[in-house]
Amino acid sequence: MNNNMSDDILQKNETGSEDDQFRSGYVSIIGAPNVGKSTLLNTILGQKLAIVTPKPQTTRNQIRGILTTDSHQMVFVDTPGLMDPKYRLQSEMVRTAYGALRDADVVLFVIDVAHPNTDIQNMVIEQLSGRKRTKTILVLNKVDLVEKPKLLPLFEEYSNKFDFDAMIPISALKKDGVKELLEQITPYLPPGPLYFPEDQLSDLPERFFISETVREKIMLITQREVPYATAVVVEEFEKRTRRNTDEIIYIRAIVYTEKQTQKQIIIGKGGKQIKRVGELARHDIEKFLDSPVFLELYVTVKADWRRDIIQLRELGGFLDL
Numbered sequence: 001m002n003n004n005m006s007d008d009i010l011q012k013n014e015t016g017s018e019d020d021q022f023r024s025g026y027v028s029i030i031g032a033p034n035v036g037k038s039t040l041l042n043t044i045l046g047q048k049l050a051i052v053t054p055k056p057q058t059t060r061n062q063i064r065g066i067l068t069t070d071s072h073q074m075v076f077v078d079t080p081g082l083m084d085p086k087y088r089l090q091s092e093m094v095r096t097a098y099g100a101l102r103d104a105d106v107v108l109f110v111i112d113v114a115h116p117n118t119d120i121q122n123m124v125i126e127q128l129s130g131r132k133r134t135k136t137i138l139v140l141n142k143v144d145l146v147e148k149p150k151l152l153p154l155f156e157e158y159s160n161k162f163d164f165d166a167m168i169p170i171s172a173l174k175k176d177g178v179k180e181l182l183e184q185i186t187p188y189l190p191p192g193p194l195y196f197p198e199d200q201l202s203d204l205p206e207r208f209f210i211s212e213t214v215r216e217k218i219m220l221i222t223q224r225e226v227p228y229a230t231a232v233v234v235e236e237f238e239k240r241t242r243r244n245t246d247e248i249i250y251i252r253a254i255v256y257t258e259k260q261t262q263k264q265i266i267i268g269k270g271g272k273q274i275k276r277v278g279e280l281a282r283h284d285i286e287k288f289l290d291s292p293v294f295l296e297l298y299v300t301v302k303a304d305w306r307r308d309i310i311q312l313r314e315l316g317g318f319l320d321l
């Protein structure tokens, strides 16, 4: 398990039979891009932790969200969508996603029933085949987009491909079937300690969620290559109290692009686009931090950062490279 949590391990229910023992474990969410992994994480936690866009390859890092009840603690790990990587950022994303299988007690393999991607699914199933001891649940997402009779043959099709421990149809967006999914996961967790304090929602720093929020807004309002060539780093995060005003959080973030033309697109005519990004992001960040925020955004060019390992570490948040 993660080394940075060893100090936080708190023992709970040290005695008692296996049935009434506290259960805890890691639940990794994997699958092709755009199938709804991050939406599922957010629905499970009842809070927006991971950014979501209609574009594939939105998530670039492992995003851990913690769900604690009286009887168990589940540490969900959202991951980047699996793909055939074409450049370094993508291969790091794939490595990051498969890395989440390593520590998993339960794997949720998410598919989009409306747009199944057979090539990627077969690739994932091949990886899963080497890990038969981990409980693996097939999550058939986006059932709101297909008629019920079309779902039935899918159960047979997938049970022929892999010996899944369970197959659960859900709509992460409409919050259908998610309760049943959680009920299915619970008995698969091993008896274990509370890894994180009960009220902790994630182990990622606030700065990460802020930079992701800005990136989400850029991904939503730009097209083609621009969303993929963008990275965001929070440079300053400071609580300030001004005379006669309430406390405000001052945030300065740098938006990196690969080319001058991309920078111009993000800034827009007369700074219109970046202003819009700032307004949308500030709204979400204020909600997340529950405080007024002053958000300053700068756009700058770092040529080819997606292919450069040093810059990836700096901009992509792949701190464990």
Ligand SMILES: Nc1nc2c(ncn2[C@@H]2O[C@H](COP(=O)(O)OP(=O)(O)OP(=O)(O)O)[C@@H](O)[C@H]2O)c(=O)[nH]1
Pocket (backbone or CB within 6 Å): 032, 033, 034, 035, 036, 037, 038, 039, 040, 051, 052, 053, 054, 055, 056, 057, 058, 059, 060, 079, 080, 081, 082, 141, 142, 143, 144, 145, 170, 171, 172, 173, 174
């Ligand atoms: N109709 C419908 N749309 C969904 C559902 N779940 C997710 N979506 C949509 O699918 C799109 C992708 O969702 P994400 O949660 O970002 O998907 P992801 O698997 O995390 O994607 P990557 O991070 O790119 O790998 C978004 O537009 C979501 O609103 C669902 O149950 N039903």
Ligand SMILES: [Mg+2]
Pocket (backbone or CB within 6 Å): 037, 038, 039, 050, 051, 058, 059, 079, 080, 081
């Ligand atoms: Mg995602």
